[in-house]
Amino acid sequence: MAIDAVKDSDVGVICQEVMNDQIDYSHPNPDYRCRQPLGIYRAAYFRALSENREAVYAAQIAYAHKCGMKMFASHRMQLSNFGFPINQPFFEVPFISAHPQLRCQARDGRFCEFLSYGYREVQDYVIGLMLESAAQGFDGVEHIWIRGQHLLFEEPVQTRFREKYGDVVDCRRLPPDDPRLMETRADIMVEFYVRLRQALYAYAAQHGTEPMKIYAAVYFDLESSKQDSLDVERLASQGLIDGIVQCKMSVWEETDDVRGEDGLIDVEKYAKKAESRFIYNRRFGNDMDIICQGIPAYRAVADRYGVDFYTEVQWESSCPVQEFVKAAKQIYAAGGSRIALWDTQPSRTVHLAEWDATSRLGNPDAVCRMSKEDTAYHTVYKVLSWGGRDMRYINPSWRG
Numbered sequence: 001m002a003i004d005a006v007k008d009s010d011v012g013v014i015c016q017e018v019m020n021d022q023i024d025y026s027h028p029n030p031d032y033r034c035r036q037p038l039g040i041y042r043a044a045y046f047r048a049l050s051e052n053r054e055a056v057y058a059a060q061i062a063y064a065h066k067c068g069m070k071m072f073a074s075h076r077m078q079l080s081n082f083g084f085p086i087n088q089p090f091f092e093v094p095f096i097s098a099h100p101q102l103r104c105q106a107r108d109g110r111f112c113e114f115l116s117y118g119y120r121e122v123q124d125y126v127i128g129l130m131l132e133s134a135a136q137g138f139d140g141v142e143h144i145w146i147r148g149q150h151l152l153f154e155e156p157v158q159t160r161f162r163e164k165y166g167d168v169v170d171c172r173r174l175p176p177d178d179p180r181l182m183e184t185r186a187d188i189m190v191e192f193y194v195r196l197r198q199a200l201y202a203y204a205a206q207h208g209t210e211p212m213k214i215y216a217a218v219y220f221d222l223e224s225s226k227q228d229s230l231d232v233e234r235l236a237s238q239g240l241i242d243g244i245v246q247c248k249m250s251v252w253e254e255t256d257d258v259r260g261e262d263g264l265i266d267v268e269k270y271a272k273k274a275e276s277r278f279i280y281n282r283r284f285g286n287d288m289d290i291i292c293q294g295i296p297a298y299r300a301v302a303d304r305y306g307v308d309f310y311t312e313v314q315w316e317s318s319c320p321v322q323e324f325v326k327a328a329k330q331i332y333a334a335g336g337s338r339i340a341l342w343d344t345q346p347s348r349t350v351h352l353a354e355w356d357a358t359s360r361l362g363n364p365d366a367v368c369r370m371s372k373e374d375t376a377y378h379t380v381y382k383v384l385s386w387g388g389r390d391m392r393y394i395n396p397s398w399r400g
Helices: 002-006 030-035 037-053 052-067 094-098 122-134 155-165 179-207 224-227 232-237 267-273 290-295 294-303 322-333 343-346 352-358 362-368
Strands: 013-017 070-078 101-103 111-115 139-144 214-219 245-246 250-251 282-283 310-313
Touching: 013 052, 052 070, 070 122, 111 245, 122 179, 122 290, 155 179, 179 214, 179 224, 179 232, 214 232, 224 232, 224 250, 232 294, 245 294, 267 290, 290 294, 290 322, 294 310, 322 352, 322 362
Parallel strands: 013 070, 070 139, 139 214, 214 245, 245 310
Antiparallel strands: 101 111, 250 282
8 A cells, every 4th residue: 555655656665564574473462352352353453464475565566666766774783672663562573581691781881772783693594684685685675773772882892892992981981972982882883884785695596586785764864873873974974875764753862960170070970870870861853953053074984985875854744735845845945865754654655645745855856846836736626525425515635
């Protein structure tokens, strides 16, 4: 249904969030099912979809290709038992539960509920998920990096820091924007991407297929992404990613109030603060001015290294459809090159006027034409009657 809805648009790539064997679909969480009336139905739906995913994905990919579109498998790259919106908290991820020692650690040594990419076992596990998507026939993978932690201050990070910079300072006391800390984490993530790229190329060579492309969905701006271990420019410059998806979100570590006179983090104050307040915070919203501020730097990276670049436009639930055209025009004016739309099914494509507008946002010339007047992007017909019911006075579809 989702593919059929967008087949006549200028959409070139569809990213399908996928299921795989990392979830234990045979044992849904009974506590959650008791609290949620729809829990039993949803658990059964996810289990059935998982059991039939090979056939489902094959059919989706074939139809997308028939419509002239590429199909990517979207993977949420954080690894936690509460980090998979399409199926959590219905099910558990056995690998995560079985390896608590591989979790990220905060500055004060406490474990966080995310596995760390600093451990080779975690990297191997994720690479295996990507190879499964390759076997299913997807044209590429989209890595969604924007909803969790991936590298903090666990032993592999500390070891790598000492090897690179010595014992001059404990990396756990460095501010989050310290170049040495960001570089250490970026080194680890680059190595993960090197290993992933090699694995995908080896799979393609073995099976006579094209290597899957890799898109990285990252934060508002380059700096926010780099603080979260993703040096997008390094990844692009080394040919490790094929596309950048600039999302309308950022996560930052709030440490200004726990620094000592030397400017370094006071770990005791940090630990005390964590008892009553969150250390890590998320900025999320539809402020197109903030989004557009990050476009020039991303666009420069994309042009310099020949990778695709998409900017996310706001979600449908928070604004009228006229705002989509306005936002797209603003993105192009700021230097954006392509538009990314999240949750196109079911939230966007079920409203005809909305989809008629958003489906054409990838064409800058069309956006300019549509923005000349409020109704230039769609045609409105007044329905006088429907199924024998008089519709002259009440609009049967308030949204279009």
